[in-house]
Amino acid sequence: MTALPHPPTASLLPHPDDMADGRCPQREVTLFHDRPLLLDCGQVLSDVRVAYHTYGDAREDATLVLHALTGTSAVHEWWSEFLGAGRPLDPTQDYIVCANVLGGCAGTTSASELGDTPISLPDMARVGRALLDHLGVRRVRVIGSSMGGLLAYAWLLECPDLVERAVIIGAPARHSPWAIGLNTAARSAIRAAPGGEGLKVARQIAMLSYRSHQSYAQTQAGQRAPGIPAITSYLEYQGEKLLARFCEKTYVTLTRAMDAFQPTDAELRSIRVPVLAVGISSDVLYPAAEVREQAALLPRSTYWELDSIHGHDAFLMDAQALPDVVRDFLHG
Incomplete structure (x- = not known):
């Protein structure tokens, strides 16, 4: 068993620095202290540190945001078009959670700490589920873009009892x-x-x-x-x-971890919750046709396409009607 550094667990009580818009400063909690995390590679980890942000008042249902490859849990810093009153991520109406992924470098147990231990997207989902359990969350709406979209598929397969619906933006189900x-x-x-x-x-x-x-x-x-x-x-x-x-x-x-995530068609057909898949017309990394074709394997999927010349990054720099489409789906 690999034991990782075990800092003090963060308090869930209101913090004096909490923001008026419902934002909390980044917090940390150490999970898998009594029962280790079994990784897909067969190794186990204990004392996994998770850094995260929350927005809005805590409750048993939440919207879980999954960040991109070089993103962080600070949604307010990179997705302001989506976060705020009347937007898809509305702290006045919802409890919003975003955690830095296992193996990242923004507070959660890092790749350097893991050494040569390989991790998978399902491993990341298991860590995320443990965080939600710690926060008292029982049901989630999931939204992820780019790597976060791939990770959303992992959540749908790993935690089908927890996910109520999902939005997957600019991501296929598996890497080509x-x-x-x-x-x-x-x-x-x-x-x-x-x-x-x-x-x-x-x-x-x-x-x-x-x-x-x-x-x-x-x-x-x-x-x-x-x-x-x-x-x-x-x-x-x-x-x-x-x-x-x-x-x-x-x-x-x-x-x-992204390259190794290769769910089969049969696994995708087993996903029963409503999913909105968003392709981007000029995306050369994850072509819209690929996003659409793989999402079509899901029994309850809806496809929508963002028409932009700005490629994969259009969900960040040229969102157009995307926030409205996502808001209506998440809360429809």
Whole structure:
């Protein structure tokens, strides 16, 4: 058994720094202290630290937000179009929970602490379920985008008794050879240039897949400085920016978990709850046709497409009617 650091458990009582919009500061709790977590790889973990944010008043039903690969539990920092009164994530009406994933680098037990122990998306869902149990949550509506969308599928398969309905944005049910290939190239860059340079290249590879030809033609044409193409400057900036806040071991660990998640058609057909799957018309990482075709295997799925030139990242930078569509589905 691998024992992990065991800091004091966070209190669930109201905190004096809680925000007027229902936001709580990031909190931490240590789970699996008395009963270890059995991982899909066959190893067990004890004392798993989970860092999380909540929004709104605690109750037995909640909306669970699942963040993307380099995202965090601080939903207010990256999804303001979705969080707020009258929006899909409304702290005045709902209890909203978002936790940093196992193996991440934003407070939850990290990839560096896990060492060489491989983890899976279902492992992440089991940790999330333990957190919800700790918070007294008995039923959830799940919303996830990008890696969070893949993780939402893991929740649907791992916790069918807990999930009431789910919204999956810009994500297929399983990684294609194309997506695995992009992640393989990114991991190869990290392996070839450890210490930060490889992570910057990995981010640049990812950023090319997060947008589209049209998007970059509109936003990164021309030169930012004499002799330096705007796209070159942009990609170098994105690499530096990620290096300042992320961990290369986390990048490797999480992308491997994403690539390994390969539910069968039969498993997808076993999902019985209502699911809204959102494709993005110009997404080159997870093409809309792939999102639609895999979601169609679910008996109670609804498909909606965001028409945008901005590729995979359109759910963040060009949401258009998406918040309204998601709000109506989550609370319909």
